[in-house]
Each structure stands twice: as structure tokens, then as C-alpha cells.
Amino acid sequence: xxxxxxxxxxxxxxxxxxxxxxxxxxxxxxxxHISFDVNHGETLGIVGESGCGKSTTGNxxxxxxxxxxxxxxxxxxxxxxxxxxxLRKKRAEMQMIFQDPFSSLNPRMKVFDIIAEPLLTHLNLxxxxxxxxVLSLMDQVGLDRxxxxxxxHEFSGGQRQRIGIARAIALQPxxxxxxxPVSALDVSIQSxxxxxxxxxxxxxxxxxxxxxxxxxxxxxxxxxxxxxxxxKIVELTTKEKLFSKPLHPYTEGLLSAVPLPDPMLRNKKDGxxxxxxxxxxxxxPSGCRFHPRCPHAQEKCKNEEPTFIAHEEEHYVACHFxxxxxxxxxxK
Amino acid sequence: MESKExxxxxxxxxxxxxxxxxxxxxLLKSKTGTIxxxxxxxxxxxxxxxxxxxxxxxxxxxxxxxxKPPAWVEGGDTDYILGTDNLGRDILxxxxxxxxxxxxxxxxxxxxxGIIGIFIGxxxxxxxGFLDNILMRIVDSFLAIPTILFALVIxxxxxxxxxTLIVVLGVTNxxxxxxLIRGEVxxxxxxxxxxxxRSMGVRDHKIILKHLLPNVISxxxxxxxxxxxxxxxxxxxxxxxxxxxxxxxxSWGGILSDGRDYVATSWWxxxxxxxxxxxxxxxxxxxxxxxxxxxxxxxxKV
Amino acid sequence: xxRESLLEVRNLKTYFYTEDGVIPSVDGVSxxxxxxxxxxxxxxxxSGKSVTSLSIMGLLDAAGKIESGTIIFEGNDITKLSxxxxxxxxxxxxxxxxxxxxxxxxxxxxxxxxxxxxIKIHQKxxxxxxxxxxxxxxxxVGIARAEKVYHxxxxxxxxxxxxxxMIAIALSCNPKLLIADEPTTALDVTIxxxxxxxxxxxxxxxxxxxxxxxxxxxxxxxxADQVIVMYAGQVVEYTDVFTLFKEAAHPYTKSLLASTPxxxxxxxxxxxxxxxxxxxxxxPSGCRFHTRCPYVMEKxxxxxxxxxNIHTRHQVKCWLYEExx
Numbered sequence: 023x024x025x026x027x028x029x030x031x032x033x034x035x036x037x038x039x040x041x042x043x044x045x046x047x048x049x050x051x052x053x054x055h056i057s058f059d060v061n062h063g064e065t066l067g068i069v070g071e072s073g074c075g076k077s078t079t080g081n082x083x084x085x086x087x088x089x090x091x092x093x094x095x096x097x098x099x100x101x102x103x104x105x106x107x108x109l110r111k112k113r114a115e116m117q118m119i120f121q122d123p124f125s126s127l128n129p130r131m132k133v134f135d136i137i138a139e140p141l142l143t144h145l146n147l148x149x150x151x152x153x154x155x156v157l158s159l160m161d162q163v164g165l166d167r168x169x170x171x172x173x174x175h176e177f178s179g180g181q182r183q184r185i186g187i188a189r190a191i192a193l194q195p196x197x198x199x200x201x202x203p204v205s206a207l208d209v210s211i212q213s214x215x216x217x218x219x220x221x222x223x224x225x226x227x228x229x230x231x232x233x234x235x236x237x238x239x240x241x242x243x244x245x246x247x248x249x250x251x252x253x254k255i256v257e258l259t260t261k262e263k264l265f266s267k268p269l270h271p272y273t274e275g276l277l278s279a280v281p282l283p284d285p286m287l288r289n290k291k292d293g294x295x296x297x298x299x300x301x302x303x304x305x306x307p308s309g310c311r312f313h314p315r316c317p318h319a320q321e322k323c324k325n326e327e328p329t330f331i332a333h334e335e336e337h338y339v340a341c342h343f344x345x346x347x348x349x350x351x352x353x354k
Numbered sequence: 355m356e357s358k359e360x361x362x363x364x365x366x367x368x369x370x371x372x373x374x375x376x377x378x379x380x381l382l383k384s385k386t387g388t389i390x391x392x393x394x395x396x397x398x399x400x401x402x403x404x405x406x407x408x409x410x411x412x413x414x415x416x417x418x419x420x421x422k423p424p425a426w427v428e429g430g431d432t433d434y435i436l437g438t439d440n441l442g443r444d445i446l447x448x449x450x451x452x453x454x455x456x457x458x459x460x461x462x463x464x465x466x467x468g469i470i471g472i473f474i475g476x477x478x479x480x481x482x483g484f485l486d487n488i489l490m491r492i493v494d495s496f497l498a499i500p501t502i503l504f505a506l507v508i509x510x511x512x513x514x515x516x517x518t519l520i521v522v523l524g525v526t527n528x529x530x531x532x533x534l535i536r537g538e539v540x541x542x543x544x545x546x547x548x549x550x551x552r553s554m555g556v557r558d559h560k561i562i563l564k565h566l567l568p569n570v571i572s573x574x575x576x577x578x579x580x581x582x583x584x585x586x587x588x589x590x591x592x593x594x595x596x597x598x599x600x601x602x603x604x605s606w607g608g609i610l611s612d613g614r615d616y617v618a619t620s621w622w623x624x625x626x627x628x629x630x631x632x633x634x635x636x637x638x639x640x641x642x643x644x645x646x647x648x649x650x651x652x653x654x655k656v
Numbered sequence: 657x658x659r660e661s662l663l664e665v666r667n668l669k670t671y672f673y674t675e676d677g678v679i680p681s682v683d684g685v686s687x688x689x690x691x692x693x694x695x696x697x698x699x700x701x702x703s704g705k706s707v708t709s710l711s712i713m714g715l716l717d718a719a720g721k722i723e724s725g726t727i728i729f730e731g732n733d734i735t736k737l738s739x740x741x742x743x744x745x746x747x748x749x750x751x752x753x754x755x756x757x758x759x760x761x762x763x764x765x766x767x768x769x770x771x772x773x774x775i776k777i778h779q780k781x782x783x784x785x786x787x788x789x790x791x792x793x794x795x796x797v798g799i800a801r802a803e804k805v806y807h808x809x810x811x812x813x814x815x816x817x818x819x820x821x822m823i824a825i826a827l828s829c830n831p832k833l834l835i836a837d838e839p840t841t842a843l844d845v846t847i848x849x850x851x852x853x854x855x856x857x858x859x860x861x862x863x864x865x866x867x868x869x870x871x872x873x874x875x876x877x878x879x880a881d882q883v884i885v886m887y888a889g890q891v892v893e894y895t896d897v898f899t900l901f902k903e904a905a906h907p908y909t910k911s912l913l914a915s916t917p918x919x920x921x922x923x924x925x926x927x928x929x930x931x932x933x934x935x936x937x938x939x940p941s942g943c944r945f946h947t948r949c950p951y952v953m954e955k956x957x958x959x960x961x962x963x964x965n966i967h968t969r970h971q972v973k974c975w976l977y978e979e980x981x
Contacts, residue, residue, distance in 0.1 A: 071844035113555030126546035238917035279849035281874030
């Protein structure tokens, strides 16, 4: 297992100071010092609710946003040391799949032009070779070849997402960042797309970072899962450990909040319902940022920020009092 | 294979009918749109075939036929349907010829303004930051200049001609396009397909040309039809003031200006060129409104 | 059970007249809601579930029209009521909460303004009394600082708060029927759990009937007594929630259940339903699901099955069961 991507101490603060006369700067701490590794060929799921910084993390890795601090090391190279030209080349190896299948495709371009764009940008192909390549990509994602001259608006959400996937795999990248790729789709279509993605992952030996707002979506596809809350990773471990024995109270809350598709389990869940609202990332609580909602919060949590450490092997958590009997949903 | 066919056969959200058919259907549904399009096509037709359509030489002076009223008024002559002016020139022929210059000035100045405005708007919106700030302050200062006064000054300095007029109108008009296009670009930039292009490493100029430009063309077309209309009025006003198109070239504003001294007694000198302007402008506005519905970039969802 | 029925929808057909032709969004839907019962309508986009709820509320936009069928609310056919009577019914007897609370609240008025307005209109009390009742209701929907929220504008509140406010407005007049159209879809999952919990508590107290529109089978399992599964404008299966999750009969329901992520089970691959919901202006002939059905037979392609009882209170619209019965 080789590490393909390392993120170290990554921060992104947005200046949200209102008015130029104010002396004190106000920051929205979208991502606040996170670190993780992704191994070649595996899938890291990043999960969290709104404002947790998961999408910002994706955009930072893709170099679509400029980081405030920290390192993003992709295939052994710190991306921030690259020149504009070198970075452009590097982009061929990392691609992105977007959430909204309606806004991620240019409405004025045909399917062919959309899928051909990355190929035209990075390779020098003859027009026959290009067409052949596009058609084979369409086969790979399950799009009928006859759709090649259609416009995006003629397709349903699931079909559009297939076009987006074809575009992302066109250059045979190593890493694909999937920013909530199924959350805008119907349930039955979600599973089609998820299955397609894991098929492609095996065939093309892809590494995925799969960003989602809920645990169900990442469960099938992820090997490891990072749970984010207000700009921090609070727990990071393998899928099995996370679902069977969560250490962080927030993870436990997230798990028990998912309504299970079985009416017999109604009212029988022993998990907790987290109270209160998610605080705004411009006004982060002191100490452990989860403490106002945490059912186990103690005095220490209010004042001291917990460090993100390995509690067990391959099980990182940022909590002063990790759960001893964390209630998961998987029985083992 | 059969089932595979079946499975994808009904995935298309919209029926397969082409754009043209849809346009035609939307056109026929909108009465004002149809009228607008017909008027505009008619004016273009008249302008192109002016030579064939005009019953007389528009500049032919005929002392015997001075200030003839329209044919249906007492004392009118069926040879001069809309009457004649103080030099005995046929009003109808003059209006027919005048359409040429009005259209050329209107369309050319809008194209000029559009080219400048779209370029500035795209660059300003896409790059943002310092460049955007500078460009938008320039736009603001242009907005602060009163158009007519500016045009008067320039035309007086450089001498009135069709070309100067086009340049003057173009230069005063580009700001509205720049602002419109910049606004569109700012919202397009946040759309995921632009982020996708950036993440792929597509070069800036390609993003601007392939992703942004095609998506700002329709709002541009919509307001440019309206702006051709206002330019025609502006051109007429300047010509009326004597600073626009100079004789012997005929423009609608010029005809109005020529008849200025006789209007009290010979109403047709002002009425018919005025009517020509009004109809053309209305036609353009109707067409613009319809185009707005048809080309709405926020595609109608089913 | 033998409870009295509150709402009876019989053979409802709602069509939309659009530039692309007539779209039969709801095509012959029938069901009953008893007093105090929660009925969930499940379906994917384009199944007609939202249009069904809007038809009941009388909130269809200009292009939508109830073609035929009856909606009997407490014994009266409300499709025959005048606009004025219909409006009186809304808010007093039936209320609705929507997916996106921000767009359903007027941004120019304070929260308190909007709740007390609703109370004043329907309950005919004075301003002071209305304010008192509004704050009571806000407290009831779990808003701790009710006084403060009363004076806030909607955009200052979080999504969960806004949905609580919407529920407060909807419940302000003690409606007999609450229609909830994907009320938690736009919310974060921990907030969704809070809102579902709140809704359960509120109906326990009041015996309010709920028509719950959702695409999420997890939410259905959590909330519903009866479930209606809709596909392409029609009801394909209609039964109680326990039967549905244990013995789903229609192939569509089965596949939907199989493709729903289950975080509490060890499964490696998700089942899929191939294809997509058919285009409403080109419905497949015969059974509308036949283009995607794994059990498709010759018969399904040309003949439409009818909704039939396969057990007591378990209706299925499928040829697989027609023959047995």
C-alpha cells in the first residue's frame, strides 16, 4: 500500500470581516488544521454536516481554492511548490466528480465535446482517435453511443452524472475527488451510480475521496471514513470500526440519526438524538468545538481543545473522553 | 440486446424535436413576437431592396410638386402616396431609403458596443480582483457621462458622418453590455462546469471562449435588440439636431429635421418618418421580448 | 382499528397543461387517511407524490388541473368547494409544511409576525392574545429562546429552526390534517432526527393525521402507519408499514427496498433498478414499470394491471399477483 495523497495541517480561513474600518479581522474557519493519508486504490469517505468543511477540503486538494496553511502532498510532490505550468500537467492525474448533475455540464456543449474536453486539453489526438476514445468512455460508463451529439438538458440526472464520470476518467487519473456525486439523485439511480463507480475503481485502479453529508452514502464505497465537524476531523478509521464501534460522540450521534429502513427498529434504537444546532463556522465554540451538543461534555471539554490522536491502531479520534461503549449500528 | 434497448429508450427527459421547431412553435404562440419579427424582417427587406421599392429618386427635386399632401388628402397626388417635402421630394421614397442608414447605424453601433462590452465583461468577471475593480470604475465613469452631450461634442469635433456616429454610439453603449456580461460571468463562474474545467487544467482563454462566451450570448442578443431600438431613436435625435447623418445621405432623423420649418402647415413631413421610427422601434422591442423567452439561459425545466 | 376516516381520495387524476402537451402527473390515485394516522407516500422524482399533496391542499399552479376524482375531507368533496371555502379549509383544517422552509417564509416579516398573522386570521383573537399563543407554540416546537426567535427574521435562523417555525405555523390552528412534503430532505441528518422526533411527539398529543411525502424509506419506517408507493403517477402498492418492509410485493417496491442503503447491515453490493422513471409525456404501455421490471412478462407490456387486494389491506398493482387471486 503506497500513500498517494498526504494532507498535513491543512487550513483554510476565509476573511469575512465586514467593513474596512474594523480593526479586528473575522474569519470563517472552513477547514481548521486537518491531516490524513490516502492509500493508492482505496476510498476515503469524508462525512459531515453542512459547514463542516468537507467540500472546501475537496476544493483545496484540487487546487481550486488557495489554502491558508498546511501541505497537500500528491504522489510525493507538495502541490504548492509547482509552477502554474507543472500544476496544469499534474491536474491530468487528479479529477473531480461534482454534486449537481445539472450545473456540472455546460448546457451549450454536446456530450462529445464535454467528454473530449480533458483529452483535448492534455493530449494531442487525431480526430478519429478522439472520437474512438470518447465512444469507448461512453461504453465504460453505460451511455448509449447514439447520445454522442445530444445536449445535457436532454438527459435525466443519472445519465448526466454518467457523462460527468466519463469526463473524469477520460485521462485515466490516479485520484478522483467525488463531491457528493449521488446526493442529488433518486435512490434507485444512486445505487446505479455507486455501483458504476466501484466497478470503475476496480478496473482502473482509482483512488477515491468520496465526500458526502451522510453515512449511508459512503458506507458501500469507502475503505476508511473521516468524520468532520466544524472544520476538523473528529474521527478517522476503517469503515468497519466506525460503523461498529465509534469512539467520538458525534459519530455515534450521526449513526443513530440515520433513520433505519425497518419499522421494527423504530423507537428501539439505543443511540442518542443530538440536541441543538450546528454552530456557525464564523463563531466556533471554545475548547472542543462539539461540546455544546455533546451528551458527555465535561468541564475540560469547554476549555481545552482535544488533539487528534491514534486511540487504537488505525483509529484516530479527537476527543478527551472517547466512548468506551460507543453504539454502532453494525453488529459484529 | 432487446432489453438493453428498452432500458435506455425512455431516459430522455425532453422529446427529440429540434430547436428550430420549438422556436417556431414558441413564435406562433406569442402574437407580439410574431408581429415584431415580421416588422423587423419587413424593414430589413425594405432596406435591402430600397432601389426597387422606391417609386421615385429620393433626392430628385421637383419644384412643381412642392409640399404635396398625401394621396388621400385633398390636393394630393397618387404618384406621391405620402406626399412631398418642401423641395418636392417624394416622402415615401425618402423613408424607404432612410431605413438603410437607420438600420446600419443601429446594428453596427450595437455590434461595436457588444464587442467591447462582451470582452471587458468576460475579462472583468472571470479574473475579478484588481483588474475587475479598475475596469468597473471605468464603466462607472462612462455611465456618468450624458450620452447626448458626449455625442454632440465628439460629432462637432470630428465632423458628423455615419462612421463617427457609429463609433460614438458604440463607445457610449458598451458599458451596459460590460455590466450585464460581467454579472452573468460572475454567476456562471460559480457553476460547477466552470469549476470542472478549471480542475481539468483547461487554460483560461479556453474557459472564457468555450464555457463562458456561449452562455452569455443569449442575454446579449436579447438586450441588443432592445438597444438597436434605442440607438435608432438616438440616431434620429442627433440627425434631427443636425449633427447626425448629413445630406445627401437620407436618414429618418434627417427627414424630420428637413421638415422642421414646415410642420405647422404640412403635418406629413413629420408624421410619416416619425411613424417609421416608432414602428421599427416597437418591432425591435417585441422581438426582444420574445427572444428573452426563447433564449432564456436558465433553461426551462420540465 | 376501526378509526374514522378523515380524508378519502378516490381515483384522483391531476393533469398539467404545458407547452409540451398534457402531462398526467397523477393518474388515478386512491387512498384513505384515518384520524390520527400517518400515511406516507413514497416515490422517486416524477412519481406524482408532490402533485398528489398539492391537489389535496388546492395549491396547484395555473397549469395543473384536477381532471377527475374526488377528495372527501370529513364527508365533503372538497374539489367542489369554492376558492374561498377552500382557503378557509387550509390553515384551519389542513396545513402544509414544505421541503425548503426559507422559501416558504416571507423574508420581509419577522417570524412572530407570520405566526401571529396565521393565528389572527383563523382564530379571530386580538393581537396580544395572538402573540401569547405564538410564543407558546414556538416553545412547543422546541425553540428554547422563543421570545427572541419571535422577533427574528427568517434568514437569521438555521434550517432546522426555520423548519420548526414552519411546523409551528402549520400547527398554530390545530389542523386535523398536516401535509408534510419532504420536510426533512433539506436538513442535516442530526437535525432531521430532531424534527422527526418533534413531529412524532406533536401528533401523539393531538391526534393529527399526517400525509407524509418522502423519497426516503428510512423516514417511512420511522414515521408511517400506512404506506403508499407511487410510480409514474400511479399507486403500485398500498399497505401498512410493517407488511411493506417485511413482505413487499410489487417488484418496484422490492427493488426500491433493496437499493436503499442500510447502514445496519453488512452488505457489499447495492441492488439496482435499471433505467429511470419514464418520461411523463411518453408513458410506457401496459404496466408502467415493465421497462424496468426484472419479472416482466408478455402480458405486462400491453395490459395494465389493476390495484388488487392480495391480502386484507395489502393492495398491489402487478400481474404477478393478479393470477393467484
